[in-house]
Amino acid sequence: MDSECTMEPENIYFRCRKEAAMHNQKLSSREGAAELLGISVSSLQKYELGVTKTVPVDMVVLMADLYNAPELRSLYCKGECPIGRAMNIATEIKSVESVAIRLIKKLSMREVEDIKEKLLDIADDGTIGKEKQEELQDIMERLSSLQQSISELMLLGEKYKGGCRN
Numbered sequence: 001m002d003s004e005c006t007m008e009p010e011n012i013y014f015r016c017r018k019e020a021a022m023h024n025q026k027l028s029s030r031e032g033a034a035e036l037l038g039i040s041v042s043s044l045q046k047y048e049l050g051v052t053k054t055v056p057v058d059m060v061v062l063m064a065d066l067y068n069a070p071e072l073r074s075l076y077c078k079g080e081c082p083i084g085r086a087m088n089i090a091t092e093i094k095s096v097e098s099v100a101i102r103l104i105k106k107l108s109m110r111e112v113e114d115i116k117e118k119l120l121d122i123a124d125d126g127t128i129g130k131e132k133q134e135e136l137q138d139i140m141e142r143l144s145s146l147q148q149s150i151s152e153l154m155l156l157g158e159k160y161k162g163g164c165r166n
Contacts, residue, residue: 011048011049011050012071012072012075013044013047013048013055013063013072014048016063016064016067016069016071016072017033017048017063017067019067019069020066020067020068020069023068027066027067030044030045030048033066036066037059037062037063037066038062039059047059047063054080055076057076057080060072060073060076061073068159069159070093070155070158070159071090071091071092071093071155071159074089074090074091074151074155075091077089078091079091088144088147088148088151089151090148090151090152090154090155092155093155093156093159094152094156096156099149099152099153099156100153102149102152103146103149103150103152103153106142106145106146106149107146111142115139115142115143118135118138118139119139121135122135122136122139
């Protein structure tokens, strides 16, 4: 039995390699992928099985480029980098329909105008009292949601730019 078949399907490195293998036959096997990545088969196996808890950042970049999987970089930044953990970064590729609909809803003129009005009200006298702090918090939450949608679109665009598979 092929050892790759017993692997947990949740491993992102394995999933991205297998998806990329649909367009590059050499990526169908760990041996071929390891050769293209310039690493040992056992190292790649450890990454794909989750034995190596933190994949080296240079290897994540190589895999992301070779597999056309920009989500690997995002996942690394969000999960491993102490700075990235605090950022609102998309970590998975979603359908263009899903991303577009959510983004368009968040960019409705009514929503944008409401945020603009609240910001003008907050900035009006140059001070941020208790009531304005609550309004500012509301704006920040709404912008964070918008930021997430934008990040999803950027990740999707990066995937298409690298050669869309779907």
